[in-house]
Amino acid sequence: MPIQMSKELKKVKKAYNNLDFINSSDARVIRILAELLEPKQRFQKNNIKDMIVFFGSARTMPPDEAENHLKNIEKKIKTSDGLDKTSLQEELENAKNQVFMSRYYQDAIELASRLTLWSKSLNSDSRFIVCSGGGLGIMEASNLGASKARGKSIGLNISIPMEQFFNKYITPELSFEFHYFFMRKFWFVYLTKGFVIFPGGYGTLDELFEVLTLLQTKKLKNQIPIVIYGSEYWNQVINFDALVKYSTINKSDLNLFKICDTVEDAFFYLTEEITRLFL
Numbered sequence: 001m002p003i004q005m006s007k008e009l010k011k012v013k014k015a016y017n018n019l020d021f022i023n024s025s026d027a028r029v030i031r032i033l034a035e036l037l038e039p040k041q042r043f044q045k046n047n048i049k050d051m052i053v054f055f056g057s058a059r060t061m062p063p064d065e066a067e068n069h070l071k072n073i074e075k076k077i078k079t080s081d082g083l084d085k086t087s088l089q090e091e092l093e094n095a096k097n098q099v100f101m102s103r104y105y106q107d108a109i110e111l112a113s114r115l116t117l118w119s120k121s122l123n124s125d126s127r128f129i130v131c132s133g134g135g136l137g138i139m140e141a142s143n144l145g146a147s148k149a150r151g152k153s154i155g156l157n158i159s160i161p162m163e164q165f166f167n168k169y170i171t172p173e174l175s176f177e178f179h180y181f182f183m184r185k186f187w188f189v190y191l192t193k194g195f196v197i198f199p200g201g202y203g204t205l206d207e208l209f210e211v212l213t214l215l216q217t218k219k220l221k222n223q224i225p226i227v228i229y230g231s232e233y234w235n236q237v238i239n240f241d242a243l244v245k246y247s248t249i250n251k252s253d254l255n256l257f258k259i260c261d262t263v264e265d266a267f268f269y270l271t272e273e274i275t276r277l278f279l
Helices: 025-045 063-079 085-120 138-148 181-190 202-216 231-237 240-245 251-256 263-278
Strands: 051-055 129-132 153-158 175-178 192-197 226-229 258-260
Touching (some): 025 175, 025 181, 051 085, 063 085, 085 129, 085 138, 085 226, 085 263, 138 153, 181 192, 181 202, 192 202, 192 263, 202 226, 226 263, 240 251, 258 263
Parallel strands (some): 051 192, 153 175, 192 226, 226 258
C-alpha cells in the first residue's frame, strides 16, 4: 500500500525560499554573497563598464533651499522676544554655514554634467558613468548633473537607522540598496576609474581614507585619480602636511590626490588622467 505524503510535508519550503532562514544570522554569508552577485549581474545586464564616483555630505542643501532657510532664521530672530537668543544665534550661524556649503551642491551638478557629456562624446553609454551613494545632498547633486546631461547615473544606497532615501535622479535600473557597508564600498571601488570627494562628514571621511589606503598599499591594480574638492573646507578638516611632518605618511603619498577649487580644474584633471590611464 503506497505511503500517503501528508499535506504538511508538501508545504515544506526549500531552504532558499525560507525567508526566516535567509534573514537569520546563520544565512548572513548568503546575504553577503547576494550583495556581491546581484549588483554584478545588473551591471553586466546594463553594460556598465566603469564609473566615476562622487562622495560628499547628504546634508548639503541646494543653494535656494539654504538661502530660504537663512531668511527664515533671520525672520525668527527679528520677531523673537529675546528669550531664546542663544539658541537662535546658533541656528543663524548654522544657516550661514549651510549657505556656504551649498556652493558645493551646485558645483557637483556642474561637474557631474560635464563628465557625463564628456563620457557621451566617447560614443559609449557604458563608460565612466557618474555614481553616488544614492541619497540627498552631494549625492543627489551628482545624479542630477548626470540627468541634466541626459546620461545614466548609478546610486549605491545604504539602509541605515535614520533611513537614507533614494534621490529621484538615479537611473531606475541602476539603483541599488545595500545592507552591508563593506559590500557597498566594494562596489564603489571595483568599477571606478575616478573619485571626487566633496565636503562631508564621517561617512565621506571613511570613504576617502578607505580609497587612499587601498592606493597607498597598492591593493588596487590600477592607479585611480582622486579629486578632493574644496580646499577651504578640507584644509580645516584634515592637516595632510602634519601627517608628513610627523612621518605617519610619506611626502609622496600626497601625490595620491589633487585638491581642486573649481569645476574647470577638477574636470580637466579627471579627464586627462582617465584618458592617460584608461583610454
